[in-house]
Amino acid sequence: MIENGWPRTAAWIDGELRVGGVGVRELAAEFGTPAYILDEEEFHARCAQWRQALPDGEVHYGGKAFLCPEVVRWLDEAGLCLDVCTGGELAVAVAGGMDPARVVFHGNNKSLAELRRAVSWRVGCVVVDSFAEIERLAALADEAGVRQSVMIRVTPGVEAHTHEFIATGGEDSKFGFSLRAGLAAEAVRLVLAAPSLELSGLHSHIGSQITDLGGFTLAARRMADFLLAAEREHGVTIPKLDLGGGLGIVQRPGDPLPPRPAELVAAVREVLPAHVRLAVEPGRSIAGPTAVALYEVGTVKEIPGVNTYVSVDGGMSDNPRPAMYGAAYTAILASRSSQAPAREVTVVGKHCESGDVLVRDLPLPADVRPGDLLAVPASGAYQRSMASNYNHVTRPPVVAVRDGAARAIVRRETEEDLLRLYA
Numbered sequence: 001m002i003e004n005g006w007p008r009t010a011a012w013i014d015g016e017l018r019v020g021g022v023g024v025r026e027l028a029a030e031f032g033t034p035a036y037i038l039d040e041e042e043f044h045a046r047c048a049q050w051r052q053a054l055p056d057g058e059v060h061y062g063g064k065a066f067l068c069p070e071v072v073r074w075l076d077e078a079g080l081c082l083d084v085c086t087g088g089e090l091a092v093a094v095a096g097g098m099d100p101a102r103v104v105f106h107g108n109n110k111s112l113a114e115l116r117r118a119v120s121w122r123v124g125c126v127v128v129d130s131f132a133e134i135e136r137l138a139a140l141a142d143e144a145g146v147r148q149s150v151m152i153r154v155t156p157g158v159e160a161h162t163h164e165f166i167a168t169g170g171e172d173s174k175f176g177f178s179l180r181a182g183l184a185a186e187a188v189r190l191v192l193a194a195p196s197l198e199l200s201g202l203h204s205h206i207g208s209q210i211t212d213l214g215g216f217t218l219a220a221r222r223m224a225d226f227l228l229a230a231e232r233e234h235g236v237t238i239p240k241l242d243l244g245g246g247l248g249i250v251q252r253p254g255d256p257l258p259p260r261p262a263e264l265v266a267a268v269r270e271v272l273p274a275h276v277r278l279a280v281e282p283g284r285s286i287a288g289p290t291a292v293a294l295y296e297v298g299t300v301k302e303i304p305g306v307n308t309y310v311s312v313d314g315g316m317s318d319n320p321r322p323a324m325y326g327a328a329y330t331a332i333l334a335s336r337s338s339q340a341p342a343r344e345v346t347v348v349g350k351h352c353e354s355g356d357v358l359v360r361d362l363p364l365p366a367d368v369r370p371g372d373l374l375a376v377p378a379s380g381a382y383q384r385s386m387a388s389n390y391n392h393v394t395r396p397p398v399v400a401v402r403d404g405a406a407r408a409i410v411r412r413e414t415e416e417d418l419l420r421l422y423a
């Protein structure tokens with residue numbers, strides 16, 4: 001039953017799903033539903049896997065996948081650094097105790113306030129993304145009397161095989177400087193000409209949820225060629241190449257198995273010049289498989305000969321990915337065993353939208369009924385971090401489980417939290 005895609009401690013014991021040694025019935029009773037149940041052991045193991053794959057390089061966790069102060073502390077313990085893309089993510093990093101020197105700051109439109117904060121907090125590296133930003137950052141660093149380390153974000157013209165909304169490395173992109181159009185070369189010239197900026201590396205990120213190595217190695221080759229050409233032209237050394245994140249995960253049994261971190265690192269290493277340090281920014285491949293989303297069934301509506309809708313108490317507000325990217329998930333009946341024959345159902349949320357679908361064509365026991373708990377694996381990345389208050393629902397908690405104990409590392413939002421904003 002428990003196949004790839006589930007966190008490592010997920011097990012079927014005494015007629016229910018357990019994660020981290022805690023049964024889902026107990027979790028639902030204590031923390032309510034919907035809730036994200038995060039397997040702490042899985043998170044630590046995935047950080048360690050990346051750290052070991054790149055002992056002499058830099059692993060920056062892509063904080064956009066899921067971030068809270070407790071996760072920041074786990075990253076610190078694991079020796080990982082952090083990639084943030086807003087002032088808000090930077091604030092969480094600092095709240096979790098991370099030294100800003102270990103933070104890389106991304107974003108295609110960082111505000112002046114964000115840039116000022118990055119400089120004054122001594123953020124380790126700012127990834128510059130536009131000509132305007134190079135000018136702004138150079139002026140701010142100059143004003144503060146510091147030399148700010150930067151990387152230049154380059155779009156290497158690689159079309160990653162993933163959903164177009166999460167592909168970022170193609171020529172036509174809002175991110176970075178185009179290699180082919182010569183904009184990246186101009187960015188190198190401008191950064192090198194700014195005395196308050198120090199060019200510490202080049203950066204590319206081709207997209208997300210990628211399960212083959214071809215795009216990564218092609219990007220690495222193009223970036224390596226560009227780096228060497230820039231070094232020759234300017235007589236400088238560019239010590240680092242950051243190939244971003246993007247490694248995919250299994251979302252449901254049968255999905256292609258993504259390469260392991262060590263395989264990715266080995267493949268791109270082959271095309272990197274020896275003097276260049278490699279950096280990566282995995283988000284989904286660390287956080288994604290760590291959490292299971294837990295829902296309670298509220299209604300089962302059968303339309304004879306057409307479809308059966310199983311409605312749960314969450315939906316597109318806690319997982320917008322099926323609606324946004326057509327992402328395909330699976331779910332199981334998690335709170336009891338059933339011998340009933342399976343029938344195909346559509347699992348939907350409680351929002352006022354027909355597109356509020358969590359899982360399509362899902363075989364579930366025919367006796368699934370209100371009060372049952374459903375569990376959706378691969379829910380650790382881009383779910384809580386993209387959750388919304390649509391229809392004024394409160395966002396679910398993240399409950400970390402380990403060795404039979406459970407604690408909320410992000411508490412459930414309350415209506416008070418929501419009402420506090422209103423005049």
Ligand SMILES: Cc1ncc(COP(=O)(O)O)c(C=O)c1O
Binds near residue numbers: 064207
């Ligand atoms: C610059 C950058 N780095 C890292 C990531 C993390 O990506 P992923 O979660 O796919 O590993 C992203 C998001 O796609 C990104 O835009």
Ligand SMILES: N[C@@H](CCCC[NH3+])C(=O)O
Binds near residue numbers: 064166209325382
């Ligand atoms: N939000 C996207 C990933 C985007 C990554 C950010 N560059 C997803 O859920 O798949």
